[in-house]
Each structure stands twice: as C-alpha cells, then as structure tokens.
Amino acid sequence: MTAMRKANAAYPFGFLDEYAKKEVRRTILKAIAIPGYQVPYSSREMPMGRGFGTGGLQLTLSIIGADDTLKVIDQGSDDSVNAVNLRSFIEMTCDGIDTTDITDEANVIQSRHRIPEKPLREDQVIVLQVPYPDPLVVVEPSEDKRKIMHGEADYSRLLVKLYEDIVQFDEITISHRYPTRINDHYVIDPSPIPRWDVPKLNQSKALVLLGAGREKKIYAVPPYTDAEPLAFDDVPFRVESFNDENGQRRCCDRCGDNTSFLDEFTSSVGNKVYQCSDSDWCREQLVAKGE
C-alpha cells in the first residue's frame, strides 16, 4: 500500500523508516492471526508525547499508501484538537493521500474512543488509539502473571469485578473500556469506546486494529470475528440508555436523529442539550432531511 515519494525530502513517506513500518506490518499480521492477542512491538518515538495516540498513528502510517483516503476522528468529531493535529501530521508526512470527514469515503479511519455510527465496510480499516491495552491490569499488577492468565484464558477475576459491581450497584458500572472476549479466547480492552460501540466489534465487516504506543502493544479484531462482552447469563450486557425520565428516547438537538450515541452538554442558557457524538453521522442526517 505504500509508495516511496520524496516530496518532503527530510522524511520518508509515512515519517517512519521502511524498516519500522515493516515491523509494524508484521506485528499487524500476527495480531490478525491471533485475534485479540496483544502482540508486543518496538513502539518508535514519534514527534508527539506518548499517550497522544502514537500507537494508532504508527499503525496508520504503516498501512496507508498514496492512493488511500484517511479520516481521523476524536470522540466522534473530526474537528477536535487530537484529530486535527494527527490529521495534519499524516498529511504532512504522507504525500499524495486524501483526507475526508465523510465516513463512507474513507478507507483508513483512525479514531480516538469512538467507532463511527455508520456501519463500516469490508474495504475499510479502523485504527483505534489505546491507552491501556490489558483488561487484566485492574486485577493483576504483574504483567508476567497477566500473560499467563491470558494464555490460559483465565478471566475469572475480571468476572469477580463484575460480580462486585452488581452486588454494590445492582448493575455493571463499566462505562467504557468494556472487557470483550474475542473469538472465544482472549479478552481485550477495546480502548475507551463507550459500551454503545462494543457490539459493533462483533462480526465487524471492517478490520479493527488497536495500537497502544506507550504500552507497545498491537492487537486486532479481524473481520467477521466474534466479539462478546463479558457478562453473566442472567445479567446480560447492555448499552447506554438515552431515555429521558418519561422513558422517551432522547434525540439529537441538531439533526433530530434518535438512533445515535448522544453527547450531553450545557447550552449557553443553562439547560441540558443532547447532540450526536458522531459529527459526520449528524451531518448526514441533516443532508437526508434536506437542510
């Protein structure tokens, strides 16, 4: 997918040298071959702080080619600081690529903490930025032991955490980073996507790549793979509810859609307002209504 172009003479196409990109690609292949397994890789220094999406950035830079169209989103929006900065960096270092805000037009989507509302297609790849790759970190501090637990698919202690949640609060209180079992073995931390987005991983048509730059791990949910959020038989997983106190589904203040994930904020006059978190989805709904 890459083409060597030396327009920006100081750096090779994609900022990383070819050897680094090759290593990341090999890691991706391994991650796809073992769904959900966290493959270690030598995360390179990037010209931005670790924790600002360097894992996702390295994935994107390694798979993008001059004929690709890129979309970068941060919490559903194309215009957030993180998305704008990453997009302009990739534009600067990958000569010839196109960028877009429109989900349908992109074939590489780098995202921070959201999966687009619009169902993705087989020809699209979504790259998620991950701060903490290991779901077991909350129950086991030693990475050595965590690796053994993953190997033996021993996730009982994560389930105990869910049990304790139900005992204390009558429901599972994990709002994002919901532990999800991939292909009946490895449990992943699907990055801080809301619970709303977790079902989109299951049998996804698009390849989902997850990269943690600081923690130096890459993992993947390959297309058409089972992704099952951990839960009990009689306390099933459920997504966020956007019903108001009367049980009515809230709708977006801007486009009127009542099927999307909503962000809540306070308007200038002081009342609560809800809007689509996915700005491209919101735009599309407005276009469909002819506005």
Add this chain to the structure above:
Amino acid sequence: MEKILEVRNLSKVFGKGCPNCFIKTGPDLDTNICPDCGSVVAIHDLSLDLYKGEILGIMGESGSGKSTVVKNLFFDQEPTSGRATFFDDDKQYDLFGLNAAQKRHLRNHRFGMVYQNPHLGLNFGISSGGNIAERLLMNDLRNYSEIRERARELLERTEVLTNRMDELPGNFSGGMQQRVQIAKALAINPPLLFLDEVTTGLDLSVQAKILDLILEIQQEMNTAMIVVTHDLGVVRLLAGRTIVMKYGRIIESGLTDQILEDPQHAYTQRLVASAL
C-alpha cells in the same frame, strides 16, 4: 477403600543442591541444611497414600517440611523430584507431569486449600461473597443469581452471617476469616482438601468450632483431607492416620491412636510427652 492420592519419593531442595545433600542431612544428623552446599532439604523421599473420605494428619515441628508437602501437592511450589498420582473417578493424573493449564484446572476444579494465614487464601480487596464467587467463576458457573445463592449457602454452612456476605473479609475476626476461607475452598465440592495449620493462632472455642465444621464436612461430603498441624489435639480429633516428620523425613507413621499412645521414635515420644 479407594485410593485418591499416591505420593512416591517426593523430595524438595531449596538451593542449588549437591550429590551429598541427602546423605548429610536428616533427623539422625540433626540438620536439614547440607554442610557442603548450604541447600535446605525441605522434604526427602516422602511417600504417602490417601484414601477417599480419609483424613491424614501430618505432624512435626516448625521447619520439618510438613507445609512444603501440601504446597507441592497444591502446585504452589515445584518439587525437586518424586511422583504423585491423583485418582479422580476413572481418570488418573500424574500431578508433577501436568502442564500449567492442567494444573490450574485441577486446582480450580478438584482441589481445595485452606492456609494458616487467610491473606494467602482470600482476596482482601473483594467481598467475602466475591471470594467465593471467584472460585465458582473459575469453575465456569456464569449465572449471577446461582452464584449468589451458592455463596449464601456455603457461608450459612460455615456459620458466617449471610447478611455480612458483601463485606470485605478485613472487617471480620480471624475465626470468621478462616471460616470464609473454608467456605471458599469448599465452593466446588472438591474431593481433595488440603488444610495447612487452619486453627493455629485462633482461640480455643473458635478452634473447636472450626474442627467440628471440618469433621462435619468430611462426613457429609466424604472429602479426603490432608491436615498439616503441629497441634497434637488437632491430629487426635481429626486424623485417622498420621505421619510424623522431622528434617524433611517421615520418622513415624501409622494410626493416630497408635502414634499418640505408643510412640516409637524418640522425637515423637518427646513430642507426645511434652503436650500440655
């Protein structure tokens, strides 16, 4: 009687070991530290058999290697040499030849362990009910209300107030923590249970209650147990057969009554004579 566990020639050496380790240590030489290489011989050449529903006592002074025996059998430690076979219905397992996943499976599904220190057996960061739930979840039970019901039953059985089941074990007294630990070990009805100094450090009335509980469980569920203790009273009350260890070796074994009434080895004689 049906055999459930067979241990043959079990040895455990801490340290690098040398050819003279076993020759230059033992009760006759009054040491378990090898004078040549400084390794500690915790167990040497230990063999024992355990039958279904039987309680076997392991007695000995501190450092005699009695806890090391159960730690090896429960996979907390790796033995230096030896063989152990676990007979489970029609299957049998060569314990020390299993891989990590198989060991974990046996630990979670077939064995139970109660440690002297509740901190080893319980997770103090989660509720007592959660501790029992952990063991049930390891055993592939995935239904919340069933788990809860079973945890309540077990705590009732071990006389822990069930309206305190959602409290942290740290809020409980030592005796109650020990009972929660026993409930946790019993959660999956294990055919084999290891008890490592379960009553040490508890006051006499609590000790008596816990020993009663253990006997009741043995009679109800026909659980085979290995009870490690340095307390003659515990052995007298619980164990049908007893082995006495010193410096990693078995120095005497047989029926408990026989050993307590007619000890043969000088050390056992001293031990029995010095009982308060």
